[in-house]
Structure formats: C-alpha cells, structure tokens
Amino acid sequence: MALIQNYDVTLFEPPCLLGSPRWSSIVKIDADLTDLLPYLNGYLKKRFYDPNTHAIVFKMNGHSVAVRPREIRIGGLADKDEGEKVAKEVINFINDIHEKRDTITPDTTRKEPPKAIEIFKLLPKTNCKKCGQLTCMAFASALAKGDADIEDCPELHGETYRENREKLEALFMG
Ligand code: SF4
Numbered sequence: 713m714a715l716i717q718n719y720d721v722t723l724f725e726p727p728c729l730l731g732s733p734r735w736s737s738i739v740k741i742d743a744d745l746t747d748l749l750p751y752l753n754g755y756l757k758k759r760f761y762d763p764n765t766h767a768i769v770f771k772m773n774g775h776s777v778a779v780r781p782r783e784i785r786i787g788g789l790a791d792k793d794e795g796e797k798v799a800k801e802v803i804n805f806i807n808d809i810h811e812k813r814d815t816i817t818p819d820t821t822r823k824e825p826p827k828a829i830e831i832f833k834l835l836p837k838t839n840c841k842k843c844g845q846l847t848c849m850a851f852a853s854a855l856a857k858g859d860a861d862i863e864d865c866p867e868l869h870g871e872t873y874r875e876n877r878e879k880l881e882a883l884f885m886g
Contacts, residue, residue, distance in 0.1 A: 715810040716803050718742040723795040734864045735789035739799045746781045750818035751809055758885060760825035760858070769825060769858030771884075777802055778858030788861035826883040828856040834876040834883075836867040 720740045745766075752768050753761040759770035769778045775798050776787040784802055789795045809816070832852035843864045845851040854860035862868060862884070868877040 714807040715745075715748065716741045716743045716807055719799065719803055721796060721799045723789075723792050725792075734787065734861065735791060735795050736785065736787045736860075737789060737795045737799060739784040739786065739802070741782060741784065741803070744781050745779060745806065748806070748810055748813065749779065749781075750820045751813045751816045752779065752806070753821070753823070754817045754819035755809055759823065761819075761821070761823045763820045763822055767858070772802060772805065773798070774863075776858060776861040779806070785859055787859070788863045825856050825858070828852040830883065831855050831880065834880050835865065836873055836876075838867065840867060842866050 719742065722738045722740070724736045724738075749761070749766055749768050750763070752770075753759065753763075756768070756770050759768055761768045765780075767778060767780050769776065771777070774788060776785075778785040784799075784806075786795070786798055786802060789798060828849070829852070832849050835848040835852060837848050839847045841847075843851045843860065843866070845854060845860070851860060851865060855862065862877065862880050867873060868880070
C-alpha cells in the first residue's frame with residue numbers, strides 16, 4: 713500500500729501586481745514522513761537536509777521541493793496545471809522511495825543549505841518585489857529555507873546578472 717494515499721494541493725498564484733512569473737504550492741499529505749526523510753537523504757545526490765527540523769530540500773525536474781513530515785512545498789511552477797502535475801510526480805516519487813526503502817541506506821547526516829546572507833550577496837539588491845517578497849533579503853531567507861526558487865527572481869534571468877545567477881546555482885548544487 714502506498715505511504716501517501718491522499719493529498720491536498722493548495723496553489724499560490726504569482727502576485728501579478730508584483731510581477732512574479734512563478735506559481736508555488738503547498739501539498740498537505742495524509743502520512744507522516746519523519747521516518748522516511750533519512751531514506752530520501754540517502755537516496756538523493758543533491759539535496760539539503762536538516763535532521764533536527766525534519767526537512768529536506770531538493771530539485772525535481774527544475775522545481776524546488778521542500779519536504780517536511782506533513783507537507784511538501786513546491787516552487788518554480790508555470791501555472792495551475794503544472795502545479796497539479798508536479799504535485800502528483802512528487803507524491804509518486806516519495807511513495808516509490810518508501811516502496812524501495814529496504815534497498816536504500818538511510819543517512820541522518822545534516823547537509824546545510826547556503827546561508828541567507830551568502831545568497832543575498834549575489835542578488836540584485838533592488839528590492840523590486842517581482843519575486844513576491846518585500847525585499848531581496850526576504851527572498852534570500854526564503855531560498856535558504858527551500859520556500860522559494862532562484863527562478864522566482866526575474867531580475868536574475870537577464871544578462872546583467874548572469875554571473876550572479878551561475879554562482880547562486882553553484883551554491884545550490886552543493
Ligand atoms: S530577489 Fe530582489 S531583485 Fe530579485 S525579484 Fe526579489 S526583490 Fe527583485
């Protein structure tokens with residue numbers, strides 16, 4: 713039987729007044745993933761994991777995914793339809809890890825994400841709010857917690873900040 717049987721997706725529309733192009737979602741699930749998180753940490757090559765707060769953050773098909781015991785946050789979504797589709801893919805992935813957990817060595821080692829201040833140094837620092845956050849520092853904090861995606865800052869897409877974007881991506885590659 714699948715670990716997650718039922719889930720409920722809440723999608724967050726980009727704040728159009730602020731110009732953010734990406735949707736995000738929170739997926740509430742009917743299972744407790746606490747015991748599965750070390751298996752996800754053991755399986756995934758690129759991820760950030762905190763065994764104290766029971767949180768793991770990773771990328772899946774270009775989307776940021778933050779998994780906590782009772783909920784999953786997904787960022788970098790193009791629209792509502794993609795939100796529903798990616799939520800299903802993430803649930804299937806987690807159920808698959810649960811199915812094959814006997815073949816995975818669990819890992820409880822902490823793997824830290826970059827600090828918000830390190831991220832902030834590479835942001836445009838214009839506080840333009842296009843990412844949906846009030847300031848670049850707030851965006852840096854959201855990125856560090858896995859609650860935002862580099863893609864959410866449209867200013868980083870242009871040539872002006874190409875080098876900064878590459879450095880940010882390298883930070884998140886671990
Ligand atoms: S991170 Fe800063 S520059 Fe980028 S969209 Fe947000 S407020 Fe604007």
